[in-house]
Amino acid sequence: MLSPPSSVAADRPAGPAGESDPDFVAFRDLVIEFGTGEWTVRALDRISLTFARGEFVCIVGPSGCGKTTMMQTLAGFLAPTSGRVEVEGKPVGPPGPDRGVVFQQPALYPWLTVEANAGFGPRMRGIGRAETAETVAHYLKLAGLWEFRARYPYELSGGMQQRLAIVRALANHPRLLLMDEPFGALDALTREKMQEELHGVWRRTGMTILFITHSVEEAVYLGTQVVVMSPRPGRILETIAVPFARQAGDRDIRAIKGSADFVATRERVLSLIWGMAHD
Amino acid sequence: MATRSPRPLVWPYTVLSVATLLGAWTLVTVEGWVSPLFMPTPLAVWRGFFDLADSGYNGVPLGWDVTISLVRVFAGFGVGAVCGSLLGLAMGTWKGLDAVADPFIEFLRPLPQLGYLVLLIIWFGIGETSKIMLLFLTALPVTAVAARDGVRGVPEQRVQAARALGASSHQIFWFVILPAALPEIFIGLRLAIGLVYATLIAAEILAGSDGIGWMVFNAGRFLRADYVFVGVILIGLMGVALDRALVLAERRIVHWAGR
Ligand SMILES: Nc1ncnc2c1ncn2[C@@H]1O[C@H](COP(=O)(O)OP(=O)(O)OP(=O)(O)O)[C@@H](O)[C@H]1O
Ligand SMILES: [Mg+2]
Numbered sequence: 001m002l003s004p005p006s007s008v009a010a011d012r013p014a015g016p017a018g019e020s021d022p023d024f025v026a027f028r029d030l031v032i033e034f035g036t037g038e039w040t041v042r043a044l045d046r047i048s049l050t051f052a053r054g055e056f057v058c059i060v061g062p063s064g065c066g067k068t069t070m071m072q073t074l075a076g077f078l079a080p081t082s083g084r085v086e087v088e089g090k091p092v093g094p095p096g097p098d099r100g101v102v103f104q105q106p107a108l109y110p111w112l113t114v115e116a117n118a119g120f121g122p123r124m125r126g127i128g129r130a131e132t133a134e135t136v137a138h139y140l141k142l143a144g145l146w147e148f149r150a151r152y153p154y155e156l157s158g159g160m161q162q163r164l165a166i167v168r169a170l171a172n173h174p175r176l177l178l179m180d181e182p183f184g185a186l187d188a189l190t191r192e193k194m195q196e197e198l199h200g201v202w203r204r205t206g207m208t209i210l211f212i213t214h215s216v217e218e219a220v221y222l223g224t225q226v227v228v229m230s231p232r233p234g235r236i237l238e239t240i241a242v243p244f245a246r247q248a249g250d251r252d253i254r255a256i257k258g259s260a261d262f263v264a265t266r267e268r269v270l271s272l273i274w275g276m277a278h279d
Numbered sequence: 280m281a282t283r284s285p286r287p288l289v290w291p292y293t294v295l296s297v298a299t300l301l302g303a304w305t306l307v308t309v310e311g312w313v314s315p316l317f318m319p320t321p322l323a324v325w326r327g328f329f330d331l332a333d334s335g336y337n338g339v340p341l342g343w344d345v346t347i348s349l350v351r352v353f354a355g356f357g358v359g360a361v362c363g364s365l366l367g368l369a370m371g372t373w374k375g376l377d378a379v380a381d382p383f384i385e386f387l388r389p390l391p392q393l394g395y396l397v398l399l400i401i402w403f404g405i406g407e408t409s410k411i412m413l414l415f416l417t418a419l420p421v422t423a424v425a426a427r428d429g430v431r432g433v434p435e436q437r438v439q440a441a442r443a444l445g446a447s448s449h450q451i452f453w454f455v456i457l458p459a460a461l462p463e464i465f466i467g468l469r470l471a472i473g474l475v476y477a478t479l480i481a482a483e484i485l486a487g488s489d490g491i492g493w494m495v496f497n498a499g500r501f502l503r504a505d506y507v508f509v510g511v512i513l514i515g516l517m518g519v520a521l522d523r524a525l526v527l528a529e530r531r532i533v534h535w536a537g538r
Binding site for chain 1: 436437439440441442443444445446450454455458459461533534535538
């Protein structure tokens with residue numbers, strides 16, 4: 001469904017060398033502290049995590065364990081107190097279009113039409129009108145927003161707004177997509193539909209995605225890896241490889257979530273999180 | 280575009296209330312319950328309006344009084360609001376400038392305009408300069424504070440999203456911060472036009488030789504209640520028109536405000 005248009009696939013920074021790079025993204029001994037002196041809060045304590053291109057990494061953990069902080073560091077909004085965050089072996093710089101970001105609240109621009117919102121990134125980067133229009137049309141059609149292109153964001157439902165925020169990030173052809181609880185504000189049904197759509201995007205583009213969620217079920221359904229974090233100070237408790245996202249065939253989302261394997265994995269992750277709560 | 284929900288019919292009530300007032304006015308004046316010295320009949324006001332429109336007041340045509348008042352409003356409000364909004368945008372963007380300008384703005388804002396009119400007259404004389412300066416100083420702080428608060432109120436995530444989409448600082452200002460602050464800027468403009476207009480009328484009464492405010496005051500001194508009524512009604516209608524014009528512009532330009 002959501003594959004890039006042919007003219008777009010060419011400038012995608014994928015390569016034979018990159019495909020097998022296990023350290024495509026690397027957090028190395030990352031420490032993030034907020035405040036100074038007595039009021040220093042250590043949000044992340046020596047986080048180390050690497051993953052390859054094409055992975056769908058889901059981060060779960062109790063509130064305040066540093067998930068957002070981790071993502072913001074990779075996005076470039078925060079600088080490490082110590083340690084490093086690298087993409088393709090190079091330390092990440094300031095925020096840029098190579099790392100698309102989707103927030104819990106869509107953060108769209110209500111003064112721009114749906115189409116102009118989707119094309120905001122290419123327009124800022126000085127991409128030509130024709131090329132921008134082509135990319136935007138492609139993603140809007142695939143996200144089911146094409147009929148709404150002349151509308152304004154406040155005329156869309158919550159789910160449509162979040163789809164538009166994802167389209168906006170994808171229109172830049174980022175090599176990494178960072179999502180911070182993107183479906184947290186949606187109702188259960190819309191949320192499952194969005195999960196299916198995002199899964200489709202990932203399957204067809206091979207995009208590398210870092211995805212933060214409070215829903216263990218969502219993480220186990222979407223992720224190739226589920227990273228479980230513990231709070232105060234934020235640490236990685238365990239990284240679990242999950243098979244469901246890569247399973248062949250267009251299986252029904254309810255069938256997958258109802259399967260014994262899925263339930264067992266979900267319970268395992270949940271018991272890890274519960275284990276922390278009882279300490 | 281957005282579907283409009285069926286609104287209850289309200290205009291008959293508006294017509295009814297205005298008609299009631301006119302009726303009461305006619306009754307008390309025609310029956311002579313109130314002396315015409317205090318309150319002329321509606322018909323006398325109507326005649327007074329045509330008197331003034333035909334031959335002017337004290338040799339000054341009514342059209343001139345209205346025009347000169349509007350010119351003062353537009354000059355003072357226009358320059359003051361543009362400067363104030365730009366200053367506010369800059370103050371919201373640069374903390375240093377805010378620290379420098381804030382004490383003056385905060386001092387000027389609650390200061391009654393007529394309190395320093397005398398100073399302006401001493402400095403600039405009784406002519407147009409002091410009046411337009413007064414209106415400029417009236418519009419400036421209100422619009423500056425609104426624009427600054429507008430910039431400060433831009434949600435952090437909107438800026439973060441723009442940065443992650445590849446926008447430069449300049450682009451973020453023009454394409455994110457400025458539009459995001461526009462609804463607040465418009466609130467400032469509406470506050471300012473009301474203040475400027477009220478200040479102008481008072482200034483014309485205190486230190487004028489023409490203008491609609493001066494005309495009303497002067498007619499009052501000669502106990503021409505009919506002319507005073509014409510003037511007051513005109514002042515009211517012009518004020519409503521100025522505000523409506525801004526509301527219309529606001530609805531067109533910041534259609535997303537509050538959504
Ligand atoms: N700007 C900041 N200043 C001070 N402390 C902060 C700041 N941002 C985050 N923290 C602290 O860092 C810790 C991690 O916060 P973070 O927002 O990353 O958690 P989270 O895992 O995303 O939580 P949630 O699931 O509730 O979104 C918290 O203890 C929080 O109080
Ligand atoms: Mg968070």
